[in-house]
Amino acid sequence: MHFDLSVIWFAIIVFATLMYIIMDGFDLGIGILMPFVKNEQQKDVMVNSVAPVWDGNETWIVLGGASLFGAFPLAYAIIIEALTIPLTLMLIALIFRGVAFEFRFKALENHLKFWDRSFMAGSILTTFFQGIVVGAVIQGFDVEQRVFVGGQLDWMAPFPIFCGFGLLATYALLGSTWLIMKTEGELQKRMFGFTNTTLMAMISALVIVSVWTPLAYPSIAQRWFSVPNLYYLIPVPVLTGLVCLKIADSVRKRKERSPFMMALIIVILGFAGLGISIWPNIVPPGISIWDAASPASSQSFMLVGAMIIIPVILAYTFWSYYVFAGKVKEGEAYH
Amino acid sequence: MFGLDAFMLARLQFAFTVSFHIIFPAITIGLATYLAVLEGLWLKTRDPDYQKLYHFWSKIFAVNFGMGVVSGLVMAYQFGTNWSGFSDFAGSITGPLLTYEVLTAFFLEAGFLGVMLFGWHRVGEKLHFFATSMVALGTIISTFWILASNSWMQTPQGHEIIDGRAVPVDWFAIVFNPSFPYRLAHMSVAAFVSSALFVAAAAAWHLLKGNRSSAVKKMFSMSLSVLVLLAPLQAVIGDLHGLNTLEHQPAKIAAIEGHWDNSDGEATPLILFGMPNMAAERTDYAIEIPLLGSLILRHSLTDPIPALKEFPVDERPNSPIVFWSFRIMVGLGLLMIFQGLYSMWLRKKHTLYTSNGFLKFSLMMGPSGLVAILAGWFTTEVGRQPWVVYGVQKTRDAVSSHGDLQMSISLLCFLVVYSMVFGFGYYYMIHQIKKGPDVIEHDEHDMATVSGRI
Numbered sequence: 001m002h003f004d005l006s007v008i009w010f011a012i013i014v015f016a017t018l019m020y021i022i023m024d025g026f027d028l029g030i031g032i033l034m035p036f037v038k039n040e041q042q043k044d045v046m047v048n049s050v051a052p053v054w055d056g057n058e059t060w061i062v063l064g065g066a067s068l069f070g071a072f073p074l075a076y077a078i079i080i081e082a083l084t085i086p087l088t089l090m091l092i093a094l095i096f097r098g099v100a101f102e103f104r105f106k107a108l109e110n111h112l113k114f115w116d117r118s119f120m121a122g123s124i125l126t127t128f129f130q131g132i133v134v135g136a137v138i139q140g141f142d143v144e145q146r147v148f149v150g151g152q153l154d155w156m157a158p159f160p161i162f163c164g165f166g167l168l169a170t171y172a173l174l175g176s177t178w179l180i181m182k183t184e185g186e187l188q189k190r191m192f193g194f195t196n197t198t199l200m201a202m203i204s205a206l207v208i209v210s211v212w213t214p215l216a217y218p219s220i221a222q223r224w225f226s227v228p229n230l231y232y233l234i235p236v237p238v239l240t241g242l243v244c245l246k247i248a249d250s251v252r253k254r255k256e257r258s259p260f261m262m263a264l265i266i267v268i269l270g271f272a273g274l275g276i277s278i279w280p281n282i283v284p285p286g287i288s289i290w291d292a293a294s295p296a297s298s299q300s301f302m303l304v305g306a307m308i309i310i311p312v313i314l315a316y317t318f319w320s321y322y323v324f325a326g327k328v329k330e331g332e333a334y335h
Numbered sequence: 336m337f338g339l340d341a342f343m344l345a346r347l348q349f350a351f352t353v354s355f356h357i358i359f360p361a362i363t364i365g366l367a368t369y370l371a372v373l374e375g376l377w378l379k380t381r382d383p384d385y386q387k388l389y390h391f392w393s394k395i396f397a398v399n400f401g402m403g404v405v406s407g408l409v410m411a412y413q414f415g416t417n418w419s420g421f422s423d424f425a426g427s428i429t430g431p432l433l434t435y436e437v438l439t440a441f442f443l444e445a446g447f448l449g450v451m452l453f454g455w456h457r458v459g460e461k462l463h464f465f466a467t468s469m470v471a472l473g474t475i476i477s478t479f480w481i482l483a484s485n486s487w488m489q490t491p492q493g494h495e496i497i498d499g500r501a502v503p504v505d506w507f508a509i510v511f512n513p514s515f516p517y518r519l520a521h522m523s524v525a526a527f528v529s530s531a532l533f534v535a536a537a538a539a540w541h542l543l544k545g546n547r548s549s550a551v552k553k554m555f556s557m558s559l560s561v562l563v564l565l566a567p568l569q570a571v572i573g574d575l576h577g578l579n580t581l582e583h584q585p586a587k588i589a590a591i592e593g594h595w596d597n598s599d600g601e602a603t604p605l606i607l608f609g610m611p612n613m614a615a616e617r618t619d620y621a622i623e624i625p626l627l628g629s630l631i632l633r634h635s636l637t638d639p640i641p642a643l644k645e646f647p648v649d650e651r652p653n654s655p656i657v658f659w660s661f662r663i664m665v666g667l668g669l670l671m672i673f674q675g676l677y678s679m680w681l682r683k684k685h686t687l688y689t690s691n692g693f694l695k696f697s698l699m700m701g702p703s704g705l706v707a708i709l710a711g712w713f714t715t716e717v718g719r720q721p722w723v724v725y726g727v728q729k730t731r732d733a734v735s736s737h738g739d740l741q742m743s744i745s746l747l748c749f750l751v752v753y754s755m756v757f758g759f760g761y762y763y764m765i766h767q768i769k770k771g772p773d774v775i776e777h778d779e780h781d782m783a784t785v786s787g788r789i
Contacts, residue, residue: 052449055404059437059445065411066434073426080415080422081735087416088745091409092752098405099756102398106763146423152741294427297503302431309438316446323450323457 005299006289009071010282012306013064018271020060022174022264027054029175031097031123032168033194041330042187043116049182049328051101056317058098070302074146075282075292082141082148083133086155090129097122127171128164135163138213138220138277140284159216166205170267173198177247177260184327195251195259203244206270210237213277219285220277233276240269344742345417345734348749350716352409355753357712358705359403364478364523365530366396367444367471369557370451374464384550384772391550391772392534395764397452402760404445406753417742421723421733425501428494428509429484436480444473478523486515488724489715490583501727513583517576518715524569525711527561528671529704534558536701537768539694550772552688555697559687563675570668574631581632584725585641587718590652591661592628593618597642602635603628608662611654616644618658649721657718664710667703674700 027050037043050057069076080087100119107115132155139159142150176194183191214221224233243265250258280288293299339347370393377385411433414422422430447469450458454466487493493508494501503509538555541548581588589595593611594603595618605627609618632640643651674697681687723730737745 052453055401055448056442056445058404058408059441062408062411062441063434063437065415066430066437068430069414069422069426070430070432070434073422073430076415076426076430077419077422080412081419081737084416084735084737084745085741087412088748091412092748094408095405095752095756098408099401099760102401103759103763106394106398106767107759108763108766111759147736148419152737294430295497295502297506298427298431301503301506302434305435305438309442313438313442313446317442320446320449323454 005296005303006071006293008303009067009293009299010280010289012310013067013071014271014275016060016064016067018268020057020064021170021271022267023057023060024054025171025267026050026174026178026260027057028097028123028127029171029173029178031120031175032127032172033175033179033198034120034123036194037187037190039187042190045183045187045328045330046179047101047104047119049179052324053320054098054101056320058094067302067306071294071299072282072289072292073294075287075289078141078143078146078148078283078287079137082150082152083136083155085152086129086132086136090126090133093122093125093129095122097126124168127168131164131167132160134167134274135160138163138217138274138284140217140286143283143287159212162205162212163209166202166209169198169201169205170270173202173263174260174267177263181256181260182328185330187330192251192254196248199244199247199251202266206240206266210273217277223277223279236269236273236276240266240273243269339739339743341737341739341742342731342734344739344746345737346730348417348742348746349413350713351746352406352413352749352753354709354712355757356403356406356410357708359399359406360474360477361526361529361705361708362399362533363396363403364474364526365528365533366392366399367467367474368527369530369534370396371464371468371471372557374467378460378464384553387550387772388554393452395767398760398764398767400444400448402757406757409749417735417737418723418733419735421728423500424728424733425488425724428487428501428503431503432480432484432487432510436477436484440473440477440480442473443476444470447473475523478526479519482519482522483510483512483515486518487512489518489719490514491724491727496727501724514576514579517572517579520572521569521576521711522708524565524572525704525708528565528569529708531558531561531565532671532674532700532704533702535562535697536699539697539701540769541771542688543691543694543698546771546773547688548771548773554772555688559675559678559697562671563679566668566671566675570672573665573668577632581640584718586643586646586650587652587657587715588632589641589643589646590654590657590718591714592632592640593621593654593658594628594640595643597639597645601639602626602630602637603632603640605631606658609658611658613651613654618654652718652720657714660710660713660717664707664714667707667710670700670703671707 030046030050034043034046037046065076065080068079096118100115100122103115104112104119136155136157139154139157141148142154173195176191176198179191180188180195214224223229243262247259247262247266250262278284280290282289282292370389373385373389373392376382377389414426414429447466450463450466451470454463458466487509490513491501492512493503493505493510495504496502534554535558538551538558541551542555577588590611592603593606593609595611595616597603602625604623604625606618606621606623609621609623611618626636628640629635629638643654677693677696678687681690681693687693719725721729721731723733
């Protein structure tokens with residue numbers, strides 16, 4: 001049976017990235033929403049809804065980076081070098097957000113407020129720079145002879161920066177819908193209200209990006225609007241629109257699980273749209289997955305492990321979420 | 336910045352960030368196993384001290400673990416940002432090894448960490464113990480993969496160079512390369528020793544303050560037992576590691592020993608102290624013991640050890656740095672062995688918990704394990720220069736093409752952020768340690784059962 005290792009690894013990296021966006025999405029979303037919640041106890045409830053799982057969630061970004069490194073080292077080298085500045089700023093923001101989980105409680109009295117702010121600022125900046133990275137990848141890179149020859153500030157352009165804001169809206173939506181599931185009472189009511197706002201923000205961003213991308217990049221327009229592609233791909237935006245309506249509807253009806261599930265579907269569809277736009281180029285515009293691939297020996301060595309271990313990871317991750325299922329009660333976890 | 340070019344700045348940034356990073360996993364590895372041992376002993380004996388010690392150290396573990404994760408994230412991406420030449424050249428080998436580390440170790444630790452720290456009241460005690468054990472196992476598996484990757488960079492094998500890039504040919508040979516077993520053993524033991532010293536110092540602090548509770552005494556005793564066993568073992572492992580390095584990286588040994596000249600063909604003395612002089616090609620102010628160099632490294636009274644002048648000038652590692660970092664590491668190692676032996680002597684006299692002199696010494700030795708780890712890593716990595724993959728790719732060819740200004744700003748950012756964040760982190764950890772194991776506090780990790788839980 002002949003199978004294309006590069007295609008398989010592309011799929012795995014897409015999967016890992018999607019897992020990351022969903023899982024770290026809602027816990028970053030909580031940090032993004034926190035400035036709008038003034039009550040200290042409610043803030044603690046928000047953090048406690050993800051405290052036991054955030055580290056596992058964040059690990060998917062390490063898998064994404066490491067797999068890119070191992071399966072498509074040229075892509076890793078070019079993309080990471082080209083985006084050194086936004087990635088470094090993202091890493092620094094992640095440092096502040098990560099340590100703030102513990103420091104919010106363990107710090108000296110007069111430091112607590114600082115780490116609270118670090119949690120929020122770290123979450124917001126991490127998300128913003130991640131969005132910039134996504135936008136910059138779509139924008140493409142100047143490469144000559146396997147070496148990045150563009151500028152270190154190429155990412156500072158309208159499209160990537162808009163994507164930064166778009167991702168903020170996306171993670172905020174994931175955060176608010178997650179909190180609808182995990183909280184009760186007044187906080188939950190607020191989260192229903194927030195979801196209306198975050199949904200509108202996300203939809204606007206999605207529409208703008210969907211129009212902007214084909215306008216700015218003719219090859220992407222070609223991918224989506226040429227016949228017969230148009231007929232195959234039209235379900236994606238149509239489905240997205242329907243799901244958005246469904247979320248608004250379930251928020252109105254005060255459904256608890258549905259908004260988050262629907263938000264997941266929107267993220268998956270949005271990400272699929274992105275993948276469709278750039279396929280098969282892992283370093284747009286001109287480097288395909290096959291150009292960037294590591295030797296078959298590397299890709300198959302990793303694949304054996306990945307095929308066996310990823311299901312195991314998913315199993316114990318699911319178990320961990322199960323252990324912490326249910327509502328987070330106000331005032332229960334305190335320092 | 337300071338007349339340093341982008342290349343040196345990139346090296347400094349890597350050295351700085353990885354140095355900060357390594358001290359967190361060292362404690363994480365040691366404490367994770369310690370916590371598994373404590374929990375196991377609690378389940379077996381129901382002695383409340385073990386439960387107290389578990390809850391005490393798990394809070395400190397949580398803070399340390401978090402810092403390890405975020406500093407590790409920086410490392411994973413730094414290969415790409417500043418060392419794209421290395422990533423393109425060697426990525427098909429180091430990339431998969433790193434991927435295995437993520438798959439088999441990082442996810443394991445992170446996946447079970449939540450239950451370990453927050454799930455005490457949510458799962459049965461055996462299941463909780465399993466979670467703690469999985470976290471400990473994850474940290475150890477991590478050591479395996481990262482050292483396989485780093486060791487391959489030191490003693491590469493199992494690959495071919497095709498089209499100017501390293502291509503894997505034999506993965507078994509790549510992972511189990513010549514220096515791997517020694518480096519793995521040496522670093523693993525180092526993690527346990529440094530954690531033992533850390534725990535012992537915490538206990539000593541409490542004992543000096545007059546807190547002689549049974550829990551404090553237990554942690555002093557347990558940590559010192561580990562030290563007695565492992566510090567001498569580390570000396571043996573270190574010696575074997577040195578012999579392996581002699582075989583595969585003779586220039587590194589020459590630089591470590593500050594030995595320049597073999598033109599007289601005689602046995603090499605051991606230079607205890609001195610200042611190697613790269614420009615003058617000699618070691619100034621040398622205080623040496625005749626024949627001992629040959630004896631230790633060649634087990635002979637006549638065979639000389641490698642000399643720096645036998646290597647091209649641009650392939651000689653920075654001897655002043657590695658000469659001294661090695662001696663700092665060994666010196667501290669000898670002090671650790673002494674600390675272990677003395678503790679045994681005091682145990683015999685039944686004055687282990689009350690000898691103020693020894694307690695003060697143990698307190699001061701608290702950070703010595705971590706300092707020794709840093710000294711050792713400086714020795715091996717600076718000693719690896721000018722190679723990033725030994726004998727295969729030079730560090731200079733591995734660096735990304737960023738400008739001096741950007742690298743200066745980047746280094747400055749990391750210096751400031753790391754010093755601040757991790758400085759505070761350590762401060763809070765020490766603050767937590769000072770509370771001692773006997774204070775029962777409710778904390779944010781006590782998430783009691785909630786409605787709807789099965």
